[in-house]
Amino acid sequence: MRQAIRALGWATTALWIFVLIFMGTVFYSLANLGVEVGQSEAFPSNEGLTMSLPLLINNTGYYDISELNLTTYVTDRNGTLVSASTTYVPSISSGISIERAHNISISLNEFVPKNLTYLFFNDSVLNVDTFIILKFAQTIYFQMSTNTTMLWGAPLYNFSINEISCNLTDRTLTVPIEFENHSPFDINGTIRLDVYDDENEQIGYGEVTVSATSHSGYEDQIELFVNLSKRTKRGQVHLFIETAMFSLGPIVKEWVAPND
């Protein structure tokens, strides 16, 4: 019995020492963990907008960091998911420093299927939820979440097709278009216009190139030749915008011919 008690005593003491040393070194390692988040940069990409967030993790502690997962969810004011981006680092060994860029991509082509078309035309505030999950010393799971907001500048802010004028003698339609590009990227593409009469028959077509630099306004009057019959007094113009980043349309506007 005495030997069993003595053995238990030694085991308890040894385990207490182990646990205390482990706890102390974990606290020390966590306190010495260097995490730096650099200045975020936004730049245009093929799909839309990419924000790059440089991360520097300097593991000066005694234990490895594993399964580091940085996830960012960008949602609009209604909670619709605009973008989800993940950066995964399988392991950061003790004494190693790593540098990664966490890229948050916002694809403008996904706005239409996600019913986020208003973001083309209106500035807004987007919610950015960031989650960092990591495993420390193979035993301790750590999760950090933060919520911030970012301003969204609409690429076609205040887009408007003003009063369409119809010249019966020249058989032309003049479509005045204006918008402001509040986004951080330039818009280069085409505006296509399909003109329909009141019987939904295409009577005209036109295409112009559009170029609006970031934070600038765009204004143009597009003149189209139309095949006007005497019966045709009104109809619709279907407008399509095609750029490398997004395709949008049709934006429908009524036109009415003046009385003879």
Place this chain on the structure above:
Amino acid sequence: MIEERDRKAFLKKILPRVVKATLSGIIIYVAFYFLSSLIPEVLFLGYEQLIFVFTMILIVFTVLHQLSAGTILQFAFSFARALFLIIYFVYALNGGIITATMGTMRFTVDIRVFLAMLVFVNVLGLAKSMFGAINFLSGKEE
């Protein structure tokens, strides 16, 4: 004369225990004082009271354990201390999942493995106290 001899014997018996108990209490207090100054303050936020209670109860149990050395109470106090520590760790560490909020940041730390280690060590302590008590009683019987 006999009374004075008894008193002297009692003092001789109790004095080392009191000294030992006092020293143990002081050592625990000083150890916690230094440990808390080594660990960054931010890690204690909201846990100051729990840490204070832990230190005080640990000192009380250690002093009682030392004072009752050589009696069955010694094992009872050891058992109570181990039991208290198990309950305390489970409560203080919120079952191993700790959450904290600092401004817009929310932290969650899963230390269930660590908690399991602490509980296991104290279960060994419980077993040791029980075996000790059985051994003490059987020794007295003999």
